Amino acid sequence: MFDRLVLPFRRLALHRFIAEHPPSRQVSRADSELVAAYEGILPASLLELWRRKGLGFYGEMQLALIDPRPWQAVLNRWIISPPDDVRRIPIALTPFGVLLYYRKLTATDEDVVFIDPVSKRTSDLAWSLDEFFNRFLCDRQSLESLISPALVRSAREECGALSSGEVYEIDQMLFSMQMLRIAKVDAFEIHRRLRDAVDPPRPTAEKPTTVADALPVEYRPGFEDVAAGQGLTGLYLSSYIDWHRLLALRADGRYNLLFWRIHHRTLERVEVRFYSGAYETSRNAQGDEIVELDIRLRTDSLGGDDNDDRLVVMHSGGTSFLLRVHDLDDIATAIDGWNEMGHSEYYFRRVTLDEAFDEEPSDGRAAPPFADLPHALQALVHVEPLRTTITHVADPNLDEEDDGEGTVMCTLDLGEDDGLRFNMPLYSPPDTGRHLKGWIREMAPHACKVGVQYRRGEDGTIEHGPVIGDILTTRAPDESLSG
Structure with missing residues (x-):
């Protein structure tokens, strides 16, 4: 008899943050291109979190881990520095639009900093990325200095949970009169609008014609x-x-x-x-x-x-x-x-x-x-759209971000070997009378998983959502492939 080899279990470096702020069901793993783009630039602990868990909302506070690439230009507008200055990389966004970024100050020193587009304030939060995630965000007093739980609760009650790319905006004029009005807005738009209000850019070059x-x-x-x-x-x-x-x-x-x-x-x-x-x-x-x-x-x-x-x-x-x-x-x-x-x-x-x-x-x-x-x-295009059947639907009640609507994970009878690809959109065919839409979220050879949108009625029961046996196809309704 041979002794069975037992491999040691290795927790993520940011395991305490994950335990305190679990990822929502909408979190999706970062692709290899994004991870490779920041190898050696961002700490390995954050890249590991991107790779094994993903980007999106974490915890009841709806802290969003973000792809730095589209946010880099936003941060660069707020903080203008010489080309040879320390590199600043946006990594997260609070539910009220506060942008968090990472700096590698020296070979051994680093920090995490915030910039608030409303107050225009900026300051250090922690002197290492791991400390920020595993200590600052896990300490109630520290976290509440960055994100007010009372305001988050009020925002969710008034507007519902955030979707990807959204933040809450408080009407500052009413707030100064001790009245609270909150709306959900596009995160990029609020930063653009508030930055333009500080220093409206004017054309300084000619519009190209050729x-x-x-x-x-x-x-x-x-x-x-x-x-x-x-x-x-x-x-x-x-x-x-x-x-x-x-x-x-x-x-x-x-x-x-x-x-x-x-x-x-x-x-x-x-x-x-x-x-x-x-x-x-x-x-x-x-x-x-x-x-x-x-x-x-x-x-x-x-x-x-x-x-x-x-x-x-x-x-x-x-x-x-x-x-x-x-x-x-x-x-x-x-x-x-x-x-x-x-x-x-x-x-x-x-x-x-x-x-x-x-x-x-x-x-x-x-x-x-x-x-x-x-x-x-x-060789990659399907002239005839793939048709796949849902064989299992997870319980939406397990979704912590459920606020009347959300995304539920479903298992399909086709997989990567059958032509499905990560992030591929799927739709209900017109002949089914259904109007479902989802995206491939987990790959497998013959049973990929797709996140399908659902909606609850006023009594809390699901009035629109996937069921076992639903057909999904790779072709959007009313689209046909030219021959």
């Missing part, structure tokens, strides 16, 4: 001598909201890649990053043409700057596109669901400097015909 106009002036010469030639030589533009990337493929096998943002109010070209190097073209096993960029990240690189290192070529409608191989799954999910290309950051389109600088739809343009898609993408 692609050349949109470029930062000092970088235009690096793209002016690149003309469209035989094969893939030429310029390719990717625009997502106010972020832009311009790629030049030169005939000599060299590339230039420019990142920049056009500020929505000042129109200044900001947050500029420039890369150059060699590129190679090849063909994959399916015959698609592939462009590989040799991207060497710099110290000021942001997470995802190297996501353009592999691009697959697509020709459709007289235009050439370069699709990021890194995002082919997401492109396929968007084509499956609503016949669009997905976020416009997923691809480049061929341009010239003198053509009009048109705004690309942020959710992506209409998908081209299936026959135009690269073979690597065709």
